[in-house]
Amino acid sequence: MLFKLAWRNIWRNKRRSLVVLGSVIIGIIAVLFMNGFMNGMLNQMLSNQISTNISHIQIHKKGFNDNKVIQNHIPDADAVEKKLSDNPDIKAFSKRVITFGLISSATNSSGVYINGIIPDKEKEVSIIFRQIVEGHYFTGDKREIVIGGKLADKLEVGLGDKVVIMSNTPDGTIGSEVFRVAGIYKSFSSEFDKSFIYIPLETAQSMLNINNRIFEFAVVANDYKKIELVKSSIKSGLNDNYEVMSYKDLLPFLVYQIDLSKESMWIFNLIIELALIFGIINSMLMAVFERINEIGVLMSIGMKNIKIFFMILLEGLVIGIIGTVVGLISGFLIMLPLESSGINFAIYTESLESYGIGAVIYPTLSMDDVLGVLIMIPLISIIGAVYPAYKAIKLEPVNAIRYV
Amino acid sequence: MEILRTENLDKIYQDNGVPVHALKAINLTINMGDHIVIAGPSGSGKTTLLNLLGALDKPTMGKIYINNEDISEKTKKELSDFRLHKLGFIFQAYNLIPVLTALENIEFSMMLLGFTEKERHKKALDLMEELGIRELADKRPNEMSGGQQQRVAVARAIVNDPTIVLADEPTANLDSDTGSHLLDLMERMNREKNITFIFSSHDKQVIDRAGRLIILKDGRIV
Numbered sequence: 001m002l003f004k005l006a007w008r009n010i011w012r013n014k015r016r017s018l019v020v021l022g023s024v025i026i027g028i029i030a031v032l033f034m035n036g037f038m039n040g041m042l043n044q045m046l047s048n049q050i051s052t053n054i055s056h057i058q059i060h061k062k063g064f065n066d067n068k069v070i071q072n073h074i075p076d077a078d079a080v081e082k083k084l085s086d087n088p089d090i091k092a093f094s095k096r097v098i099t100f101g102l103i104s105s106a107t108n109s110s111g112v113y114i115n116g117i118i119p120d121k122e123k124e125v126s127i128i129f130r131q132i133v134e135g136h137y138f139t140g141d142k143r144e145i146v147i148g149g150k151l152a153d154k155l156e157v158g159l160g161d162k163v164v165i166m167s168n169t170p171d172g173t174i175g176s177e178v179f180r181v182a183g184i185y186k187s188f189s190s191e192f193d194k195s196f197i198y199i200p201l202e203t204a205q206s207m208l209n210i211n212n213r214i215f216e217f218a219v220v221a222n223d224y225k226k227i228e229l230v231k232s233s234i235k236s237g238l239n240d241n242y243e244v245m246s247y248k249d250l251l252p253f254l255v256y257q258i259d260l261s262k263e264s265m266w267i268f269n270l271i272i273e274l275a276l277i278f279g280i281i282n283s284m285l286m287a288v289f290e291r292i293n294e295i296g297v298l299m300s301i302g303m304k305n306i307k308i309f310f311m312i313l314l315e316g317l318v319i320g321i322i323g324t325v326v327g328l329i330s331g332f333l334i335m336l337p338l339e340s341s342g343i344n345f346a347i348y349t350e351s352l353e354s355y356g357i358g359a360v361i362y363p364t365l366s367m368d369d370v371l372g373v374l375i376m377i378p379l380i381s382i383i384g385a386v387y388p389a390y391k392a393i394k395l396e397p398v399n400a401i402r403y404v
Numbered sequence: 405m406e407i408l409r410t411e412n413l414d415k416i417y418q419d420n421g422v423p424v425h426a427l428k429a430i431n432l433t434i435n436m437g438d439h440i441v442i443a444g445p446s447g448s449g450k451t452t453l454l455n456l457l458g459a460l461d462k463p464t465m466g467k468i469y470i471n472n473e474d475i476s477e478k479t480k481k482e483l484s485d486f487r488l489h490k491l492g493f494i495f496q497a498y499n500l501i502p503v504l505t506a507l508e509n510i511e512f513s514m515m516l517l518g519f520t521e522k523e524r525h526k527k528a529l530d531l532m533e534e535l536g537i538r539e540l541a542d543k544r545p546n547e548m549s550g551g552q553q554q555r556v557a558v559a560r561a562i563v564n565d566p567t568i569v570l571a572d573e574p575t576a577n578l579d580s581d582t583g584s585h586l587l588d589l590m591e592r593m594n595r596e597k598n599i600t601f602i603f604s605s606h607d608k609q610v611i612d613r614a615g616r617l618i619i620l621k622d623g624r625i626v
């Protein structure tokens with residue numbers, strides 16, 4: 001019966017209740033949208049890095065990640081390869097030769113990360129083959145090179161043009177090789193496009209004069225959520241000469257930045273929640289003051305203060321629950337299409353790409369955000385009703401009925 | 405049998421720092437089944453007295469005994485319980501909760517006493533039948549006339565079988581026919597159920613029909 005009373009009291013002043021409900025609903029949509037947008041952007045930043053180059057886990061000789069010199073090659077690649085092949089939690093892995101070098105065209109030159117890859121294997125651990133926008137991926141020719149669009153612009157080269165790569169070999173001499181541009185890729189990050197070039201593994205090995213040595217295993221796990229587990233299982237199979245690093249170890253700054261941004265979303269949520277609390281306080285106070293006489297009658301006939309208090313809280317809670325349900329549903333209706341189509345920020349393409357995000361952002365609703373709304377909004381509606389309810393029970397019945 | 409007694413009841417209001425002596429040395433004994441009307445000119449203290457007897461307000465001095473219990477000793481919560489179990493109220497107007505139907509208004513008091521939904525539904529409907537207001541059951545206050553609202557208020561006041569029903573000018577907003585109808589109803593309940601009624605009024609027909617008349621003037625019984 002108290003619920004019936006609360007429900008009907010809410011609809012007594014339809015306009016006021018609709019205004020409060022509207023603000024709750026808009027607040028929820030704003031929270032869902034902002035959180036979804038941030039989530040989407042941050043996840044994209046991370047997943048772009050992972051899918052373009054990093055992969056889930058990398059194995060190097062100990063110290064290679066900090067000091068990528070040509071002496072730091074994998075001590076026993078065959079042994080590692082055997083271990084990885086036997087691990088059932090690993091979906092794919094690929095070997096890489098990685099070193100610094102200089103790429104030159106007829107007009108210009110630039111410092112780059114040289115990636116010697118096994119083209120077919122690489123396809124299973126990164127998506128660079130899908131990001132080719134001009135020309136093609138490797139076809140088997142030893143002198144094919146794939147470079148980023150930004151670098152091609154700088155070098156002023158196009159498909160089929162000749163470029164020369166030079167790099168230090170272990171014995172201190174300079175190894176060099178001529179390549180023809182086979183493909184030009186465009187990743188999500190313009191920085192990456194400027195500095196990462198791809199050549200076939202064997203060509204890299206012969207140019208550097210390192211036989212069949214390699215520097216890196218890029219590993220993709222079957223289950224994204226079990227990366228840390230797979231990492232420890234790989235680690236336990238290898239001795240101290242190796243370093244096994246997950247993407248979290250490889251991108252510490254990005255992971256930290258993501259955590260920080262997620263933390264800072266709390267402030268945004270808090271501001272919206274505070275605004276909602278004040279809206280509810282305001283409207284519930286009006287509702288109480290309009291009903292002073294009625295509350296006086298309830299007190300006179302023996303309704304206890306605690307029940308009156310509870311009755312007002314219930315009104316706040318019911319508003320909160322209606323708002324939450326409608327807000328979540330409309331939030332979903334707005335967000336779901338955007339989750340698949342994405343939001344195109346074409347005018348910000350340049351800056352978004354320099355952050356490695358890509359111009360189209362796909363907002364993603366996380367369970368945490370939905371749960372947050374489900375818990376927080378009803379809760380703050382109750383909090384907003386506390387002061388008005390307190391005001392109501394501070395009335396003296398005599399004064400309240402005199403109010404007629 | 406005595407059910408209510410006051411001893412030297414005084415009430416002094418503070419009106420912006422100016423003391424207003426609204427009741428002076430009221431000594432009153434009321435017996436079970438009495439039908440009492442408190443009359444007197446405006447400002448004589450009728451409402452003040454009823455509020456004190458109804459435990460809605462506390463006297464400045466003096467004591468009130470209901471069923472030999474000193475109600476001035478009770479806490480707010482105890483008073484609220486006391487009102488719920490022992491007293492019924494009918495005010496001049498706006499007695500009913502506007503968002504509840506007549507039936508729900510009557511049931512509401514019973515809900516506060518912890519009756520189950522079935523019990524209160526039956527009892528409230530039976531009482532409405534008895535009072536001849538069965539057809540108002542599903543109407544909301546704004547769909548009823550003043551007289552109809554007051555009769556529902558009577559039903560609400562007596563549904564919990566109170567010892568005393570207090571009514572402050574219950575007929576003030578009604579025309580004389582409707583008022584007389586309401587008085588008939590309350591007199592019948594007084595006779596049949598032996599409920600003690602205490603009214604305040606300056607309505608002549610209420611005063612004429614009083615079982616016992618108490619006249620107040622400047623806060624004193626004359």
Ligand SMILES: Nc1ncnc2c1ncn2[C@@H]1O[C@H](COP(=O)(O)OP(=O)(O)OP(=O)(O)O)[C@@H](O)[C@H]1O
Nearest residue numbers: 417418419424426445446447448449450451452453
């Ligand atoms: N809360 C209050 N504060 C100050 N003075 C009050 C208060 N309530 C009543 N009074 C004063 O006490 C006196 C008695 O008032 P009360 O309302 O009891 O009279 P009444 O007989 O019910 O009058 P009426 O017939 O107009 O309803 C009046 O002088 C009134 O102004």
Ligand SMILES: [Mg+2]
Nearest residue numbers: 450451452572
């Ligand atoms: Mg009065």
